[in-house]
Amino acid sequence: MDRRALFFLIASAICISLIKAAPAEFSWIPTAMAITYAVMAGASYLDSRSED
Amino acid sequence: MESFLFWAVIATALTFDFVNGFHDAANSIATVVSTRVLSPRLAVIWAAFFNFIAFAVFGTHVATTIAKDVVSQDVLSIGVIFAGLMGAIVWDLITFWLGLPTSSSHAMVGGMAGAAMAKAGGHVLILEGLRKIGVFIVLSPLLGLALAFLLMTAILWIVHRYRKVKTLNRVFRRLQLVSAAAFSLGHGANDAQKTMGIMLALLIATGRVGSDAEVPLWVVLSAHAAIGLGTLTGGWRIVHTMGSKITKLQPVGGVSAESAAAATLFFTSSAGIPVSTTHTITGAIVGVGSLQRLSAVRWGVAGRVVWAWVLTIPGSAAVAAATYFLVQAV
Numbered sequence: 284m285d286r287r288a289l290f291f292l293i294a295s296a297i298c299i300s301l302i303k304a305a306p307a308e309f310s311w312i313p314t315a316m317a318i319t320y321a322v323m324a325g326a327s328y329l330d331s332r333s334e335d
Numbered sequence: 336m337e338s339f340l341f342w343a344v345i346a347t348a349l350t351f352d353f354v355n356g357f358h359d360a361a362n363s364i365a366t367v368v369s370t371r372v373l374s375p376r377l378a379v380i381w382a383a384f385f386n387f388i389a390f391a392v393f394g395t396h397v398a399t400t401i402a403k404d405v406v407s408q409d410v411l412s413i414g415v416i417f418a419g420l421m422g423a424i425v426w427d428l429i430t431f432w433l434g435l436p437t438s439s440s441h442a443m444v445g446g447m448a449g450a451a452m453a454k455a456g457g458h459v460l461i462l463e464g465l466r467k468i469g470v471f472i473v474l475s476p477l478l479g480l481a482l483a484f485l486l487m488t489a490i491l492w493i494v495h496r497y498r499k500v501k502t503l504n505r506v507f508r509r510l511q512l513v514s515a516a517a518f519s520l521g522h523g524a525n526d527a528q529k530t531m532g533i534m535l536a537l538l539i540a541t542g543r544v545g546s547d548a549e550v551p552l553w554v555v556l557s558a559h560a561a562i563g564l565g566t567l568t569g570g571w572r573i574v575h576t577m578g579s580k581i582t583k584l585q586p587v588g589g590v591s592a593e594s595a596a597a598a599t600l601f602f603t604s605s606a607g608i609p610v611s612t613t614h615t616i617t618g619a620i621v622g623v624g625s626l627q628r629l630s631a632v633r634w635g636v637a638g639r640v641v642w643a644w645v646l647t648i649p650g651s652a653a654v655a656a657a658t659y660f661l662v663q664a665v
Contacts, residue, residue, distance in 0.1 A: 294477055305470045319481050
């Protein structure tokens with residue numbers, strides 16, 4: 284798997300793990316970031332596939 | 336005697352702020368200097384100016400968080416605040432010697448918590464406030480990274496058909512003036528407010544203001560003046576660029592990284608969340624670097640940031656607790 288995609292996937296997982304930990308008023312931030320990183324991971328993976 | 340101790344702790348807090356400006360100036364001006372948009376001297380004047388005027392743009396929410404949301408106000412005393420501050424300073428010096436890119440903000444939070452626990456035990460910690468700070472220790476660099484990556488992607492997508500590379504570089508070199516100013520504004524807002532928080536805690540502890548008081552204007556001005564003067568005094572000597580330490584930046588990358596870090600700092604400052612400005616810009620630079628290729632990022636530096644996350648709060652808390660016991664013994 285593309286290393287950059289893997290890195291973004293791990294970042295997404297970290298953000299998911301912080302959703303519960305974040306105070307209620309700020310929980311939307313790790314949620315939005317988890318989604319963003321997941322999209323970035325997907326895009327990065329597709330980018331690397333297109334270069335092969 | 337009480338008055339002497341009060342002013343001694345105020346002077347120590349402002350010195351801490353001064354050193355913060357001295358040390359972190361390179362973060363905001365590195366790219367402007369390395370691309371020769373401004374001379375080092377002009378660049379630090381530029382950064383110091385925006386450090387100082389941040390007080391007029393942002394409120395004092397971060398200061399309030401430091402003063403009121405870390406430990407219970409009942410436990411605050413000159414001894415606790417002095418020990419907390421010393422914990423942060425000593426920890427910063429130790430990690431500077433070890434080469435860890437530590438955060439003064441995290442050290443200050445750890446120091447306050449450690450000194451307060453040494454005096455009265457763990458129940459004085461305000462878990463809700465610490466939770467907010469702890470979550471954003473990890474989130475702020477990740478936020479900077481994602482924003483920088485997305486911004487850089489958007490910019491490259493917009494200009495990719497434009498063939499006049501020289502013109503583009505000239506435009507982005509100029510834009511760095513704006514992004515560096517924005518980052519300096521965010522740096523001044525978030526970092527100066529941490530010192531304000533310590534000073535406000537001291538004012539409350541000594542009964543000079545009430546526990547629900549706002550930050551007095553002289554505290555705001557002196558904290559911003561200290562960080563601005565620190566930037567002005569030391570910044571130009573330490574322009575060994577943050578950019579080239581992590582990944583090599585072009586003007587477009589500098590603009591993206593600084594803008595993303597500035598946006599993160601604007602948000603956290605407005606929301607009253609103390610974050611590390613160094614870790615935020617580090618995340619943003621990694622974001623720009625990872626757009627080129629992941630191997631362009633020097634992961635050793637990024638990895639040391641993670642170690643700094645893990646070690647700083649317990650480390651500075653331990654130093655602060657030891658300092659508190661020492662002060663009590665003396």
